[in-house]
Amino acid sequence: xxxxxxxxxxxxxxxxxxxxxxxxxxxxxxxxxxxxxxxxxxxxxxxxxxxxxxxxxxxxxxxxxxxxxxxxxxxxxxxxxxxxxxxxxxxxxxxxxxxxxxxxxxxxxxxxxxxx
Amino acid sequence: xxxxxxxxxxxxxxxxxxxxxxxxxxxxxxxxxxxxxxxxxxxxxxxxxxxxxxxxxxxxxxxxxxxxxxxxxxxxxxxxxxxxxxxxxxxxxxxxxxxxxxxxxxxxxxxx
Numbered sequence: 001x002x003x004x005x006x007x008x009x010x011x012x013x014x015x016x017x018x019x020x021x022x023x024x025x026x027x028x029x030x031x032x033x034x035x036x037x038x039x040x041x042x043x044x045x046x047x048x049x050x051x052x053x054x055x056x057x058x059x060x061x062x063x064x065x066x067x068x069x070x071x072x073x074x075x076x077x078x079x080x081x082x083x084x085x086x087x088x089x090x091x092x093x094x095x096x097x098x099x100x101x102x103x104x105x106x107x108x109x110x111x112x113x114x115x116x
Numbered sequence: 117x118x119x120x121x122x123x124x125x126x127x128x129x130x131x132x133x134x135x136x137x138x139x140x141x142x143x144x145x146x147x148x149x150x151x152x153x154x155x156x157x158x159x160x161x162x163x164x165x166x167x168x169x170x171x172x173x174x175x176x177x178x179x180x181x182x183x184x185x186x187x188x189x190x191x192x193x194x195x196x197x198x199x200x201x202x203x204x205x206x207x208x209x210x211x212x213x214x215x216x217x218x219x220x221x222x223x224x225x226x227x228x
Contacts, residue, residue: 004159033215042120042205042218043160056215091159105216107152109159 002026004108006092012114018080021111025073025094031055033105034067034077035091043091049075082115089113118143120219122206128225129196137191137222139180139206147208149173149182149189150216154203163191163204198226 005024013019025032030051035043046065048056051072060067064083069075079086089112095105123138141149151163151173164173169184178193189206203223209216 040220042207042220044218045215048215093160106162107160 004092004094004106006108006111008111009109010112012116013082015084015115016081018078019082019113020076020078021090023075023092023108026106029094029096031095032069032075033093035093037089037091084115087113087115118208118217120206120208120217122219122222125223126225127222128227130227131198132195135193135196137204139189139191139219141187141189141208143208147210150207150209151180151191152205152207154205160205196226198228200224201226
């Protein structure tokens with residue numbers, strides 16, 4: 001099966017600009033996650049979708065970050081405006097259902113964002 | 117709250133050396149435990165997992181045993197290779213919460 005697809009792989013923007021990342025999960029996977037991985041740290045969950053509904057966005061900085069999954073398939077994460085501290089790798093992951101947190105889930109290769 | 121603590125890196129070993137990367141966790145109930153690996157320029161890959169106490173997860177020569185009494189899930193490999201150079205993340209997850217919590221990662225470098 002095809003893996004989780006993310007684009008772009010790399011992005012460099014100036015602070016205060018906007019940026020968007022795209023994720024296409026594994027076909028049929030109902031649950032989609034966006035994680036932020038700052039250099040030298042472990043990934044931190046930003047938002048979790050179940051189909052096209054938000055399950056957990058408690059750690060999403062909603063003043064600048066937004067995410068959507070309109071048709072319950074692919075998803076977009078946006079940052080507007082970006083700050084220097086947003087420099088990180090943004091990882092998308094998907095699972096067939098939430099109970100797969102017991103078994104791990106599949107990550108994409110990530111988008112590396114550099115804010116200058 | 118739930119958290120994962122793993123030994124700080126970087127860890128540098130010679131090829132064929134024995135590897136241990138320590139991981140301890142704080143959690144309520146009975147989480148599943150994982151080791152993920154991130155090779156240079158790649159995304160996270162699930163290396164191994166254990167879903168209940170005393171389970172041993174294994175893959176590619178790596179092993180880890182879920183020790184509830186010591187709240188630990190240490191990663192071991194008997195003979196490392198240069199190709200094992202990567203960042204290793206210990207993590208825990210609950211199906212009820214359906215999210216995975218990661219440690220800060222340990223960078224492993226293997227010298228030929």
